[in-house]
Amino acid sequence: xxxxxxxxxxxxxxxxxxxxxxxxxxxxxxxxxxxxxxxxxxxxxxxxxxxxxxxxxxxxxxxxxxxxxxxxxxxxxxxxxxxxxxxxxxxxxxxxxxxxxxxxxxxxxxxxxxxxxxxxxxxxxxxxxxxxxxxxxxxxxxxxxxxxxxxxxxxxxxxxxxxxxxxxxxxxxxxxxxxxxxxxxxxxxxxxxxxxxxxxxxxxxxxxxxxxxxxxxxxxxxxxxxxxxxxxxxxxxxxxxxxxxxxxxxxxxxxxxxxxxxxxxxxxxxxxxxxxxxxxxxxxxxxxxxxxxxxxxxxxxxxxxxxxxxxxxxxxxxxxxxxxxxxxxxxxxxxxxxxxxxxx
Amino acid sequence: xxxxxxxxxxxxxxxxxxxxxxxxxxxxxxxxxxxxxxxxxxxxxxxxxxxxxxxxxxxxxxxxxxxxxxxxxxxxxxxxxxxxxxxxxxxxxxxxxxxxxxxxxxxxxxxxxxxxxxxxxxxxxxxxxxxxxxxxxxxxxxxxxxxxxxxxxxxxxxxxxxxxxxxxxxxxxxxxxxxxxxxxxxxxxxxxxxxxxxxxxxxxxxxxxxxxxxxxxxxxxxxxxxxxxxxxxxxxxxxxxxxxxxxxxxxxxxxxxxxxxxxxxxxxxxxxxxxxxxxxxxxxxxxxxxxxxxxxxx
Numbered sequence: 170x171x172x173x174x175x176x177x178x179x180x181x182x183x184x185x186x187x188x189x190x191x192x193x194x195x196x197x198x199x200x201x202x203x204x205x206x207x208x209x210x211x212x213x214x215x216x217x218x219x220x221x222x223x224x225x226x227x228x229x230x231x232x233x234x235x236x237x238x239x240x241x242x243x244x245x246x247x248x249x250x251x252x253x254x255x256x257x258x259x260x261x262x263x264x265x266x267x268x269x270x271x272x273x274x275x276x277x278x279x280x281x282x283x284x285x286x287x288x289x290x291x292x293x294x295x296x297x298x299x300x301x302x303x304x305x306x307x308x309x310x311x312x313x314x315x316x317x318x319x320x321x322x323x324x325x326x327x328x329x330x331x332x333x334x335x336x337x338x339x340x341x342x343x344x345x346x347x348x349x350x351x352x353x354x355x356x357x358x359x360x361x362x363x364x365x366x367x368x369x370x371x372x373x374x375x376x377x378x379x380x381x382x383x384x385x386x387x388x389x390x391x392x393x394x395x396x397x398x399x400x401x402x403x404x405x406x407x408x409x410x411x412x413x414x415x416x417x418x419x420x421x422x423x424x425x426x427x428x429x430x431x432x433x434x435x436x437x438x439x440x441x442x443x444x445x446x447x448x449x450x451x452x453x454x455x456x457x458x459x460x461x462x463x464x465x466x467x468x469x470x471x472x473x474x475x476x477x478x479x480x481x482x483x484x485x486x487x488x489x490x491x492x493x494x495x496x497x498x499x500x501x502x503x504x505x506x507x508x509x510x511x512x513x
Numbered sequence: 514x515x516x517x518x519x520x521x522x523x524x525x526x527x528x529x530x531x532x533x534x535x536x537x538x539x540x541x542x543x544x545x546x547x548x549x550x551x552x553x554x555x556x557x558x559x560x561x562x563x564x565x566x567x568x569x570x571x572x573x574x575x576x577x578x579x580x581x582x583x584x585x586x587x588x589x590x591x592x593x594x595x596x597x598x599x600x601x602x603x604x605x606x607x608x609x610x611x612x613x614x615x616x617x618x619x620x621x622x623x624x625x626x627x628x629x630x631x632x633x634x635x636x637x638x639x640x641x642x643x644x645x646x647x648x649x650x651x652x653x654x655x656x657x658x659x660x661x662x663x664x665x666x667x668x669x670x671x672x673x674x675x676x677x678x679x680x681x682x683x684x685x686x687x688x689x690x691x692x693x694x695x696x697x698x699x700x701x702x703x704x705x706x707x708x709x710x711x712x713x714x715x716x717x718x719x720x721x722x723x724x725x726x727x728x729x730x731x732x733x734x735x736x737x738x739x740x741x742x743x744x745x746x747x748x749x750x751x752x753x754x755x756x757x758x759x760x761x762x763x764x765x766x767x768x769x770x771x772x773x774x775x776x777x778x779x780x781x782x783x784x785x786x787x788x789x790x791x792x793x794x795x796x797x798x799x800x801x802x803x804x805x806x807x808x809x810x811x
Contacts, residue, residue: 241772244775330653337771500774508587508769511761512591
């Protein structure tokens with residue numbers, strides 16, 4: 170009996186708390202505000218200094234930032250109709266047509282779509298920066314200069330361990346196919362059997378990393394000879410931490426981080442305004458002052474001293490691009506094949 | 514300290530004095546209500562939601578998620594990794610934990626307190642930090658390999674990190690206290706008269722240990738083993754950081770299903786199967802757990 174009373178009291182308290190929370194949000198409807206979520210860390214710092222701070226200086230919109238993008242949490246918010254995020258700065262796997270149920274269509278009457286690089290804007294998302302997956306190596310362990318993914322898979326020429334991203338949609342199949350001679354334009358649909366066969370040739374030398382920081386540590390300390398990692402991570406470990414690491418843009422796979430608006434956001438107008446600002450030719454180049462993130466706006470000017478470090482400055486060399494739509498449509502199969510191979 | 518434990522223990526003759534404030538029936542459980550409410554709201558409700566989704570996601574009543582979970586060779590492989598690791602770690606924890614508890618039992622007061630302090634040390638460091646500490650020790654350019662290389666014992670780094678050995682070391686260290694404490698408690702409840710009686714009837718010291726002491730303290734050991742196994746089944750960070758491809762736990766698949774694909778159905782089914790396994794083990798080991806953790810009182 171008492172137990173039941175206590176339970177009811179508890180539930181009542183939670184419900185009241187929820188109601189108070191709602192009314193609190195309602196009060197704020199008059200003031201213009203938005204909540205922005207990104208991955209945090211150095212990426213956020215670059216965005217904060219390059220985009221958010223100058224945006225705040227010229228607007229009445231109040232911006233709250235949160236670290237920790239989480240696709241599952243976003244889906245849950247939308248499903249529960251309690252959306253607290255207004256601008257979602259996700260990676261390239263998020264925001265394709267597969268996620269249409271969870272996103273507001275972008276307002277391209279405000280956002281300058283014609284200025285965005287070809288292929289980097291669509292109904293639900295627009296790229297705000299371009300990065301890439303590239304090959305880096307420890308210069309103490311590796312004799313010579315690797316020039317692309319074929320060298321990553323060449324144990325005779327470059328003995329030693331290799332570290333790869335532990336993620337089926339992160340580019341591991343792509344680098345195997347590129348190393349095996351598949352032309353970048355012919356990557357998709359991915360020939361998974363062929364990729365697995367190629368990966369098997371170096372499997373006993375592979376180390377799997379789960380965070381960008383880990384990839385820096387592995388190659389920086391010489392725990393592995395070579396690593397596939399984000400260009401910002403290769404840059405950080407080599408140029409900022411001054412570890413014995415070098416990297417090549419040849420064979421890089423271009424990817425982008427994207428801005429999107431969760432469906433049911435209470436601040437859609439403010440979100441569109443922010444996104445338009447972030448990808449505008451005047452401001453989109455600013456984050457490159459702090460981190461090697463290339464602008465997605467064709468007319469934007471990146472930081473001059475960083476230009477050499479940007480993926481988009483090396484498009485005269487071989488490069489590939491992720492086909493996010495294909496990856497999203499085949500995500501379950503990719504994951505299945507990947508885990509089966511990895512565990513066997 | 515053992516003296517205090519013994520006098521409070523109702524199994525020891527003369528100690529089974531009725532405690533003041535001791536009430537029969539459910540009324541005695543009232544002070545536990547706040548915690549029960551918290552557990553109910555923050556644990557039982559979410560678990561029920563996860564279980565519910567495993568039968569209803571994505572659309573309507575279905576067993577499809579269980580078909581996927583039970584027939585998927587990858588899930589089977591990861592489930593086996595999880596159970597195998599948990600078994601190895603429980604056995605290792607039992608062997609080391611029993612020996613350690615026995616040393617505590619035999620030691621003098623000062624040494625015993627010191628040993629207890631050492632056993633509890635892992636509790637005071639974050640799980641993540643401890644797991645990363647093992648990577649620093651075991652990696653190719655880690656402390657251990659560098660030392661062995663410097664001493665000329667080996668010519669090339671031993672593969673230690675990203676192996677089952679590393680997972681076993683890391684998890685056993687963390688789970689040892691869960692075996693040591695119930696085993697030690699069981700040992701302090703062992704009436705010394707029994708050993709003396711056996712000795713006076715002509716049993717050797719060895720025989721007294723194997724035929725009197727060990728069986729009498731077995732409930733504590735089983736309780737520790739069940740605890741260690743159940744906790745090991747749920748481990749995620751340690752096997753991911755320390756293990757190789759063959760050591761990845763089922764939790765990895767559950768996380769990927771939710772995080773990458775938003776597939777609450779498969780994630781729910783896999784989670785439910787793990788919960789069922791743990792509950793089944795609890796049911797089997799409950800008698801020993803209750804006895805090992807609370808004493809012989811019914």
